[in-house]
Amino acid sequence: MSNTANARPGGEPAAVMLFPQPALQLVYDTAPIGLACLSPDCRYLQINQRLTEICGLSVEYHLGRSVRDCVPALADSVEQIVRSIMETGEPVIGVEVAGQRADRVDERFWVTYWHPLRAPSGQIVAINVAAEEITERKRSEQALRQARDAAEAALQDLREAQASLVEAEKLAALGRMVAGVAHEVNNPVGISLTVASSLQRRTERFAAEAARGGLRRSTLTEFVAAINDASNQLVTNLNRAAELVSAFKQVAADDDQSERREFDVGELTGRILLNLRPEFQERGITLNAWCEPNLRMNGYPGPYGQVLTNLAFNAIAHAFPDGRRGAVDLTVRAAGPDHIEVVFADNGSGMSAETRRRAFDPFFTTRRHEGATGLGLHIVHNIVTERLGGRIRLDSEPGSGTRVQLLLPRIVGEQSAHRSAD
Template sequence: MTERKRAEAALKASERQFHTLADSIPQLVWMADAGGKIFWFNNHWRQYTGTDSQDWQAALAPGPFHGARERWALALQTGTPFELEVSLRGADGQYRPFLTRAVPLRDAASAVYRWIGTHIDISERKRGEQELRNARDAAEAALHNLKETQNSLIEAEKLAALGRLVAGVAHEINNPVGTSLTVASSLEHKTAMVAVELANGTLKRSTLNDFLEVSREASSQLVANLNRAANLIQSFKQVATDQSYSNQRVFDLGELTEQIVTSLRPGLGKQNLALTIECQPDLAMNSYPGPYGQVLTNLFLNALAHAFPNGKNGTIDIKVVQAAGDDNVDVLFSDDGCGMSLDVRRKAFDPFFTTRREQGNTGLGLHIIHTIVTNCLGGTLTLESEPGKGTKIHLVLPRVAPASSAAS
């Protein structure tokens, strides 16, 4: 009996030490018997709940109650530890998130004789997680808005480039159309005069011969000028159509490049620049003519804007040849303009980088070129430039573009 009493006293002393320790930690601690009936809570539990009740489930939020009870019943049945998140009501009536853990205590025969559980307040962690989610959502929204803005600016830059082509072609077409109108008006006047003389019976053979000669010359001028206007319109129409639709199709690269250059020439305006082109014949491509035209257009407009300041004379050269092997073509675009410094050359393809922002440039022209060549046409490009030595841009394009949609 003495040994038994000593053992019981030692057990009680051990429990008092555990209770003292449990009361000193900032967690809600409880103990339950093997059947799951809770018989003890530490002081922090009483302080948080404001009650001495040992029915901890009464403090659970209504929603998680059934789930927690099922998990607790399963743990009692299997004798395994469990962990779950619950919401517990405090003395102020507010529910807060807690992480609940329960572990079984076993005797020498490995039988469960008691359970120890803890509730850890994870309000700060939850708040931090929510703030992190909010920050992530805000960052994703900002990134989405940035991409939308960038796409809008790129589309605007494309339309602006096409608009500059329209203005140049319209100016170029105005010359043959204006000449044709003048010739037609003069011919109409002479025809009316001949008709009057014919009606009055005063028409002379010499007058008729002069009229026929003038008519032949006028007809020849009308045909030449109207054909010139028609060719300009047809070239521009094809280029504009290709740039509006990014469909993959088979085309001759030399013929397409000639059409594009025909539409670009009016953009030279009064600048004393020469635009030369050399295309190897029979370069069949299965690619995207619209994006390819956009690349040449942006290269041309970029050269006009930056390579020849203050009306400087110069030459822009475009050369299209088959690359080594049969799978690729080389497109060489070069000018003998002012060239680029090392710092400018390194940033040339960066979005929104421009040396002439005060003149309304967006800095997207070369970035669009890089995006189209690498993402849509499946090619590569390199840039060589030095101050005073012009600029060379070398495109290597596969004759069969990757099967993907064109760059927007």
């Protein structure tokens, strides 16, 4: 072994080298990575041109000078690593270093490996440093992160837009239901107003005749009969209006709250259909419904009502377009001890294979030119599978109508509730 030593400024020996200087220099000059050898007091004993890229100083300038003289920004970190190696004798691997030279505007990155260099006696006499530039990799990682962040932001924007459209679709369905209920309520209220006005006029005439003292028994009998008839009509029509308003209020209240509770499926279905019938009657579509009595469900009445409402309006818009008439059959019955089957079938125009395949996709619609959003059946699918923990199946053929089968658990599982909350 040669005892060749590099000299510091001032003539002090730097460190004992453990292999011939020419061989060491050849390794340094041809290495594809940055190499250096540091003394225990952090002075450069050897360095190759590749590593001087970190600070932009020459090889000659480094030799004999301290790290603090050459790269002051990294001096504290380097000195800490060297102290650790001197104290423990263990190498330090994979330390990333970032730097920006004064003559360049771009930041560059290296990953460094630090190993002790020992004399034959085992004493650590220097520290070998290898530095691999990873600037391109770091830039690629940064670009990937930026692309990922941009994609996540776009996805969040899309989710927010979808949520807004879903809410708009719900409000649109509620608005259509309100219009139908308002039209239906107008009939009994209008009849009641007519009867009440007629009764008021007859009462005024009866009072005038009684005031003149010429009241006959036949007049009194006729007036009592008229009051009885008017009262029956008023009670019948106002009860009808009150029933519609009550059903709508209950459905709206269920839609407005998301708490689970136990409810009678048939009773809730009846209230929902009471609000939907006006829309079907206006379009000339017959709505037939049969619900098995005493079907109890522990779940979410609002989402269940939303499913029926969306299925109804989807049938009106797509199964019976352009004023076409037809019929819709709704059947609700038990499916074993743990499930309830809901079948919503129409005899409308049906779906092609492609439409059937994409029926539950968000934003897919065949009537976008008429303002459809393509979210009605997508909402149905999400509510049934996520909120209610059930399964949904759609069967349809062109010209043969559409059949939607829902299989819902009588008790909505906690797993479904957690998925909904997420």
